[in-house]
Amino acid sequence: MIINHPLLGPRDSAEFVYLGDASLMERPDPETASAEDWHAYAYLRDNPAGPHRELWWHEGGDRSWLVVTRNTVTHEITKVEMARDVARKLGSKA
Amino acid sequence: MRYSGFKVIKEALTGHKGWTPAWRDPEPQSHYDIVIIGGGGHGLATAHYLASVYGKHKVAVIEKGWIGGGNVGRNTTIIRSNYLLDGNEPFYEMSLKLWEGLEQDLNYNAMISQRGIMNLIHSDAQRDAFVRRGNAMMLNGADAEYLDLAAIRREYPFLNFDDARFPIKGGLAQRRGGTVRHDAVAWGYARAADSRGVDIIQNCEVTGFRIENGKCLGVETSKGFIGAGKVGCAVAGNSGRLMSKAGMRLPIESHVLQAFVSEGLKPVLPGVITFGAGHFYVSQSDKGGLVFGGDLDGYNSYAQRGNLPVVEDVCEGGMAIMPMIGRARLLRMWGGIMDMSMDGSPIIDRTDIDGLYFNGGWCYGGFKATPASGYAFAHLLANDTPHETATAYRFDRFRTGHMIDEKGQGNQPNLH
Amino acid sequence: MTQKNRLQGGQIDRATSWKFHFDGKQYEGHPGDTLASALLANNVRLMGRSFKYHRPRGPLTAGSEEPNAIVQLRGGARQEPNTRATTAELFNGLMAKSQNRFPSLAFDAMAINDRFSNFLTAGFYYKTFMWPAAFWEKIYEPIIRKAAGLGALSMKEDPDVYDKGFRHCDLLIIGAGPSGLMAALTAGRAGSDVILADEDFRMGGRLNAETFGVDNMTGADWAAQTVAELRTMPNVRLMPRTTVIGAFDHGIYGAVERVSDHIHTPDAGKPRQILWRIYAGKTILAAGSTERPIAFENNDRPGIMLAASLRAYANRWAATPAQRIAVFTNNDDGHRTAADLQAKGVKIAAVVDTRADAPRSDNFEVLQGAQVVDTKGRLGLTFAEVKLADGTMRTLECGALGVSGGWNPNVHLTCHQRGRPAWNEDLAAFGPGADLPPGMSVAGAANGDMSTHGALSSGIKAARAALGLKGKAPKAPEAEDTPVTQTPFWYVEGCSRAWLDQQNDVTVKDVKLSHQEGFRSVEHLKRYTTLGMATDQGKTSNMGGLAIMAELAGKSIPEVGTTIFRPPYTPTAIGTLAGRMRGQEFHPTRLTPSHFWAKERGAVFVEVGNWLRAQWFPLPQETHWRESVDREVSQTRASVGVCDCTTLGKIDVQGVDAATFLNKIYCNGFAKLAVGKVRYGLMLREDGIAMDDGTAARLAEDHFVVTTTTANAGRVYQHMEFVRQCLMPDLDVQLISTTEAWAQYAVAGPNSRALLQKIVDPDTDMSNEGFPFMACANITVCGGLRARLFRISFSGELAYEIAVPARYGDALMRRLMSEGEEFNVVPYGTEALGVMRIEKGHAAGNELNGTTTANNLGMGRMVSKAKDSIGSKLSERPGLNETDALKLVGVRPVNDSDKITAGGHMMNANGEMNAATDQGYVTSAAYSPSLGCMVGLAFVKDGSERMGERMRLTSPVTDLTVDVEVVSAHFVDPEGGRQRA
């Protein structure tokens, strides 16, 4: 597969390390979260057959974490974002 | 129809006119005691044991395509019970025992071939871990055997002993492990279940569950509504897709695992061999093909196909451990979709929805588990209590912290 | 006489003659020949035996779709099983053997199977071999396995090397027939970056096998001229002998280039084959089409071939299987074969055409509305039995029969991403479907453009569309443009032992039985009969099987559908897919800075991940590794030892928020760590399980150096970057690995300070007060070389770790050894390191096995409740905090001579020993020279409360059970006085 890195352009997915669902960026608030929130965060997944927002680390490249929107049925990639930017947006939301 | 030596000879001499379909092709009835979703190995085995062991005959297996078209038809056919943890080992050992009696039970030759499985060891730490595992197996009543380097050299002279980047230091063998003609497992269970009145309904896709005030009343399908006292889901690989129709999120990700077969070769491999310093395991089929595989592609996928990097990774492992296969040719590669669970172990449990039961999360250990999975799921569906060998396979183990993590990789499915 | 069946003409170099051997007999051929064409020219038709019935077989085709002419090429370690004679290029001295026969090809004992074919029908195995139960394993299966397979491996290491490479292009064109060449010409002239790949060694495709012309020259000449022009274009790369094996995601194609298969042995340093990963912006599939046979009784005898292949052998290779041939066809193409061979002087017995209105010919007899119903000839065709239109029979004497049932477009690569082909009514065949792999288009015969002119024009069209070329399209060259309409005719009525899959011996009868038994989907049919699962991947057999299944099911062929085409397009050597990554090069090797020195010292090395580390340093008189290790331990504890610990991961953590960051990463506190101090840290995964441990040294307010275990360095770095970028993006923290930048040595033992004082520059106060336990600093050594000094101890002794830039590591080690002589300094390896850390009760990889918690490790209290850290919340789950949880303890044998085995399980002193009574397991064990017996670390249920308890250690798999005592894990200096001294 080829991931279109926002900075570096098209790069082979073999240069990346896959982590999983991008919801892993939405770590529960340690002050307020319930045990159930932590269980859901760590263990439950939507696992969709279709578009999936997921985390890839460019280990063989610039060491950026990326949020890739990829269709799990066709493998088509429709969006690639710098995870740090996404995380900052999440932060500002919270 | 029973298969017998006499029958085979008679048909051979009379032009095979007397053979009848291995299973019927019925239309669905309006209601069953138990409906199994998924005509794969696990679903068909569940139906067989429901009918033959638990006396349930008003049972249907509904399959969206043709039976045996999922992972039971696209795996590397290995059976073994070489597990470490108490939550797993008794279950897989029961499975191995069921395999050993399967042909007589089903009156169908699935070519169970117990030529052994050998896990190669390449470091001291690995040896310590395998010794612990071998001991766990034996303490659970399974067979295990530790082999030193000399013994490995004797039994597998063709391995790379002299120019290895990660030299072989020994191995853990399970002599009762081996391989099975995978398609025949689906067909054999289907034929046996059918002969006991189970309806096997092919090309019937589940479009939804009918759930009223917390109880599952049946399934909506492409062939209309089918009522059921209980609904059991056994669609590993597609569990996420199916259970979302019941509004459930699972501790599971779907991943693609590739497998490979070479051209037919004169026999070279005694049994199953797994490389301990790379991603490669291999056996040889009765037709002569080297059947081998390795690691997941590593990303969520429902596409039954993979990509080159893993193909190369697997072949690199193969050449590293047995460089005599360099001129053998890879004939076909394919991909199967795995229910990768959060701790690498399966789930056989009731759901929060009354009357809806779940069997999945098999990762890439599903094929060897087929008989025990069917048996334990049948037990759960019949008695509403978990089978004694499957008590640990609960949904809530993640909530309570009772994970069954053989590989110690934690909540990252693609590492299991 | 030699080359009895060599005709005139052809694209072979008659000026040169090459000798080759088949089954020990010598023949002659020419450059340009394939093994098959050369054998046919030498009047050899019999080249192989079938898989199940061992029927005599000759080539069916002239290409990579060949099911029958499969031989064992070369010999010795280069023995190459299952090689197609039809694509194997001839070279001088080629050696080939037939396979799957005993004792000889002409007389094969296993041909007895053919007599028992009534028993060996589809699905036969599943119904039998079950009685008595025990017999399957012991009797039946061994017999079946003996018969398994076709060719044999040499069982020797493949002596050839393989390469892998990457190529990028705007346009990849697969196939160099008329459409592919025309597409390449169009794109090349437009200046785009083009790769043209073809599996053949001569580009041109069917143009080389036909007689009709292009632009007033022969097709072959036009192809040669076009290739010559393309060769002059720097933006066009021609890749002959290159098979594109698979279409993978996002325009990545796998291609195998056969660099040296056409010569005797590869030149020095050159690969046998190269696996190319081709990254294509756009792709044109111009793979042509494959002729399909017609099924009739005994249609598998040597000499019975596809009609166009017969033609190809005559036109391209000037070879014919016989001097008198017949043709059996249901379309006009078959007539071309008769005309072309007749033109080369081959006698035409007749053209048998199933069509009542078949075209007549002045030159040879055409039997309209006739069918071949049976054939004769034990090891090769002698007669064909023909049923004429009026029902009367006629026997044709012929040594070869060309069969043409129409053409199937080669759509395989269009389906590699699970796209489905679409039915083309005119061709009565499947063509490319709508859901092609993104970026791919299809041209020429592969797209159903069967005429030469149609193929040429579609090549132009496809290239212009793919590249979005504007302006007036160039005109396609002049060429024949005969329309093709194909009336389907699949098999001769009433045939039974008529072969569909010739290699796997699947007949019409088998397909009928499969249907009768309910195996009616294409997937069931394939799996039950093995149709299409042979090394030819069903290229010539699938359609016939589908057609018959469709008829039986009363459905149309498209309704029945096809099985899925999967990579590779043709079978691919496993060595090619592995490339150079084998032997010592399987993984890269990481060497420590003291490696070359250690090698001089005769160290024994061990693989630790990709690292090579010194395991111990044997002295000449030492005969057993234990002697060396015990000495290294004793000498270190008695005086001073040095160990290269560079392999530990080192991560440079800087930034204003560095401390805050580490506070989140580690479960214990780091905010208040003073500058110049080191602290032990434990990292949890988010699921509360211990991930890794190490130390963090604070070199400045905003600068830490974190160490990880050797094994987890990579994963920990990834984890820290995840937390930095994805969870705490607004912290000012920067990370970079410095593992390899610094040579880091542990200097341990009571004399370590004394030794280091000779190395460290004087302005560093090395006194216990000036540089206490857990101190760290940037210093200089040896007169001004920058260095880092940490006072940390893994061994439990007074110890330091000193680091210098890696390039000086070798010199520093030598200096430590020379300066240490007065202290009798000893270098120690990983074994002694392990012994000392076990004696000291330090956890390592065996204890941090991914399932253990801080609680298990006896560090439960380290998990700070005062703050949130990764994993702290989920570590509170009940399952991770049970009262009888495993606790890390020490074990020692009650009888000092007994062995402690890592991996052994702990059992109570009395009672049964089984899974139910299991009390834990030993993680690490070693002989302790300090205690004079073996000691171990173990996880024992409620272990911390069982000190002094007698238990049993059992290891049935290594046949050992001993009495042991549970003791503190700190066997040596439990109070820790030494490391603080």
Add this chain to the structure above:
Amino acid sequence: MSKLFRLISWTQKGDANVHNLTPITALGADTPRIDTVAGVTCTEVSDLALASVAVRLGHEHAAAKSLKSLLNAEAPDVGKALLAQPYSAVWVGPDQWMVGADTASHELLADEVKTALGATASVTEQTDAWCCFDLMGDGIGGVMELLCNVNFRAMQSGDAARTSIHHLGCFVVCGDPHGFVRILGPRASAGSLHHAIVAAMHSAL
């Protein structure tokens, strides 16, 4: 401040080359290795000092300015390298660069760079984290396509990419698409990297 803290900076140590330890090359010899195949040479480079620069949060502007004055040029953009003397630089990540210079005159490069950038960036010595090989001569394109997945045909002088060679994370810096490429790889694996490069030279040339 404690005595230890005073010792943190190396810049207070006068001449760093007075020490009496002799370095070895990444391949373990006293002198750099040179291999030649069909006119293409692979030369081990052992006199390259390296320091990484990672900009501190909120100091992007200041850091860029200081870096510019140090390099006498804009810091290279994404995927680019600055090929200059005395300082060269390669973009390695968002707000991160690797600065290079000769060890002879810049043994303490990290300190020089830190002095230039002060609190605006984190600087880490990287000199010995890497080994370096220069490929020179006609036909290096054929060698590169066997080594790594960079489209070397499309590379211009001053282009740089991080890529994988023989499973090793490497930097590839194009000096001249027709005859000069510099490869930086992990120092501890210099032997494996060198073996891969020379094997590819024998295969392609």
